[in-house]
Amino acid sequence: MSILVGKEAPDFEASGLLDGKFGKFKLSDYRGKWVVLCFYPGDFTFV
């Protein structure tokens, strides 16, 4: 795998939970904003 920093972030679309509701979320919808992506091994663990 090559270096990721300084490169365009890979776009994605995923199902998610926000305010108790399910929806679809795309990285490209956040263009123009600072974004932090946070991956973690599993629910019910510490983040």
Added chain:
Amino acid sequence: MKELGVEVLSFSVDSVHSHKVWQETELSKMVDGGVAFPMLSDGGGKIGEQYGVYNGAVDVRGRFIIDPEGVIQAMEVLTPPVGRNPDELIRQIKAYQHQQATGEVMPSGWQPGDPTLKPTDDLTGHVWEVWKP
């Protein structure tokens, strides 16, 4: 994160239904009203794979700062046993936001409010004169 104008998205390979149960049974007891950012389901680790954090079973602790142009500016990846340091995340976001607003650069160990450096040809070989940690 709100004050910095940063949107957070979290990912694990769990389903959105698992996220909901976790939110309702545990997270809402730790944070009033539960976590305020979208919790996404990365089924099969497809997104984690693209970001180099999927280990074949789960997404390890990867964290990426993406700027308004959609460019990854910083990343940190930890194996599961150790949690992250939110203060360091905030420091890095403030540093990148300052850099993009001013063109200035942040020397090693920089904290918000500390002196920055203005990158010029004259600075080469003279950093010692202006930066005394």
